[in-house]
Structures are given as C-alpha cells and as structure tokens.
Amino acid sequence: MPMDVIDLRNFYGRALGRVARALIGRRIRAMWPDVKGLSVLGLGFATPYLGSFLGEAERVVGLMPAQQGVLRWPPEGRCLTGLVDEKELPLEDESIDRVLIVHGLEASEAMRAMLRQVWRVLAPGGRVLIVVPNRRGLWARREATPFGQGQPFSRGQITQALRESMFSPAGWEVALFVPPFDLRPLMRSARAWERVGTFLWPRFAGVILVEATKQIYAATPIPEARCMAAIRQRVRAMTPVPRGWQKDMEDDR
Template identity: 80%
Template sequence: MPMDVIDLRDFYGRRLGRVARQHIGRRIQAVWPDVTGLNVLGLGFATPYLGPFAAKAQRVIGLMPARQGVLHWPSEGKCLSGLVDERELPLEDESMDRVLVVHGLEASEALRVMLRQIWRVLAPGGRLLIVVPNRRGLWARREATPFGHGQPFSRGQLTQLLRESMFSPSTWEVALFAPPFDWRPLLRSAGAWERVGHMLWPRFSGVILVEATKQIYAATPLPVSQKVAQRVRALAPLPAPARSVRSFDES
C-alpha cells in the first residue's frame, strides 16, 4: 500500500529522509542543471526536490494524486501545489517543458494512462525525469521508507514502459547506496557509500533515475476534455499551513 502525504512528509523530516533527498536531489540537478525560463511540473510527491528550480524556472508547480493526498507547498507564500486525478491532469496540451515524477510511478494504478497524460502536457522537445525504486536495491525491500512501497522497477522494465508510452530514454542515473537504516554513524558515511557504489555496484542502487524525451511522430496529443478544462479552472490553492509545519526547503 502506498504511503500518504503525511507519511512522506514525516520521512523527509527524518535524518534518513534528508540524506535520501540530498543524494537524489544531487542527481536530479546533474541531469537538469539549468531550467531558466522553463515550466516545470512535479508529479507524485516531488516537492522536496522542486525548491532548487523555483529561482530560475518561469513556473514551478507540484501536483499530487488524489489517493495520496496533498500538502501546501511551499510552506510560505503562494500555494503552488494541488490535488489531481493522475489520469486527467488539469493542464493544457504542451504546456510544460520539464516533468519530474517522484513517488508517483511505483504507486500508480494507471501507469500507462498517467504517462499518456504526461506526454500530452509536455511541449515538443520536453523532457521527463522519473525516480523509482530499483528492483535490485535494498531500499525496495524496506517498508520503513517510501521506496519500499509500490512496484519497484528494473532498467529494462522502465525502457519498455517508456517506449510503449512514446518516450525515448536518453539519460540514466542511480542513487542511494547506503543501507536504508536511520543509524547516525551509517548516515554520516552516506557520501562514501555513494562514491563507492557508483564505481563498484551501480546495479544495486536504491533508486533509478531515467530521463526521457517526448516522441512526436506516430501520434497526436489527446484533446483536453471538457471535464479536464473545468478542473483547470477549478483548481484552488490550499490554505496556508500553521507556522509549526517544517518546510522541505530547510536544510
């Protein structure tokens, strides 16, 4: 059973979650070093990784699936998050330049429909970046973390799924080699685990990151239904959270 937003928030508030965020975020930034002037969408529970994009991107929003729930993001200022049906994203065709999916694909009950929606909202030349649990890694076997819930993937499974959904995989990255235990001495050496893991056993990473480009031949975008258009107009921000809620952008 996938975690809800409270479980996910609490995980990223713990030491183990902060370490995971640091190492995954570093790989995301390596794939997308510059988003100046672009529209960026985070889908699933991607908000812990969207902060670095906010200063440069033209627009950054975080959409969370209805079964998971939604949290106000960012913690202060205008709300940029919303609750959606992953099968009908409330966005116009070709309106986003980058889509980051974290804690989304492995928990989805309609994988191909969601990817089709992502294909629809991506602009020509747009790029999709997915972060999923690695089927061979330890993190997929420990339910105390979000990566131990839902369906883990292998590189071959991701390649087939993306190609069937009219995406072409272009860049692969891996992260999370330290064992998934919230033990302070172990977490202090997480950086060393990352360096050694990338050199010696990249197939056994905790997560796989894959960037894919949108294929625009052999198909045309699905039209936005009247129901989706209504949702675009009806999407409302959440109320501002209490001051006691910890911000994901805190170091």
C-alpha cells in the same frame, strides 16, 4: 498500501529522508543543471526536490494524485500544489517543459494513463525525469521507507513502460547506495557510500533515474472498434470474384 502525504512528509523530516533528498537531489540537478525560463511540473510527491528550481524556472507546480493526498507547498508564500486525477491532468497540451516524477509511478493505479497525460502536457523538446525504486536495490526491500512501497522497477521494465507510452529514454543515473537505516554512522558516511557504490555496484542502487523525451511522430494506436471496422472493410474489398466473370459480362453486352 502506498504511503500518503503525511507518511511521506514524516519520512523526509527524518535524518534518513534528509539524506535521501540530498543524494537524489544532486543527481536531479546534475541531469537538469539549467531550467532558467522553463516551466517545471512535479508529479507524485516531488516537492522535496522542487525547491532548487524556485527562483530559477519561470514556473514551478507540484501536482499530487488523489489517492495520495496533497500538502501545501511551499510553506510560505503562494501555494504551488494541487490535488489531481493522475489520468486527467488539469493542464493544457504542450504547456510544460520539464516533468519530474517522484513517488508517482511505482504507486500509480493507472501508470500508462498517467504517462500518456505527461506525454500530452509535455512541450515538443521537453523532458521527463522519473525516479523509481530499483528492483535489485536494498531500499525496495525496506518497507519503512517510501521506496519500499509500490512496484519497484528494473531498467528494462521502466524502458518498456516509457516506450509503450511514446517516450524515448535519453539518460540514466542511479542513487542511494547507503543502507536504508537510521543509524548515525551510516548517515555520516552517506556520501562515501554513494561514491563507492556508483563505481563498484551500480546495479544495486536504491533508485533509478531515467530522463526521457517524447516521440513526436509516434503513431497513435487505433481504437479496437475502429481497427476491426477497417479490417472488415478491407476484407470486403478483397472478396474473391468467381472465375469467368469477364466472359459473363461480355455475354451480357
């Protein structure tokens, strides 16, 4: 069973969670170094990574799916989080410039519907950045962390999911090479693990980060009922006519 917001909050309150937030957060900011004047949406449990955008982006919002629950964020000031149905985001079309999905896709009960909602609310030229557990990584096998919950992904699987939802992958990063254990020596050497792992065994990272853009001119699939009606109409239009029809028409004249 996927972790709820209390489990996720507790994880990020531990030393291992703080290390994970620092390492993943560095990769996120490297991919999005400038969000000045943009609107940023965090979907899933992205609030540990949204703090760096406050005061820089024009608007920052965190939406959490109903099956996960919601927590107030930030602790002080106006609340910027809300509980939503992942299949019906309460946002206007093309109203968001950047969407960050963390602890969202792997735990989703309707992944494709959620991605289609992200496509709807993302502005032309906007970008979505998704953080998912790596199927080959050690973190996906450690159920004591949120990255060991839900469905892990390979690079090919996340690429297919994005393309089926009319997104084009535009950039890749990996993170979390330190083993997922609350051991002080590992926590102290986490950055060294990150540097070495990036060069020696990038396929075994704990998480995959993929940035994607929406395909503006992609064709929208035709509903099955409409598609079958169109096929029947074409079949009727192409019904073969018996030979000799021209002669019969001349005789009638």
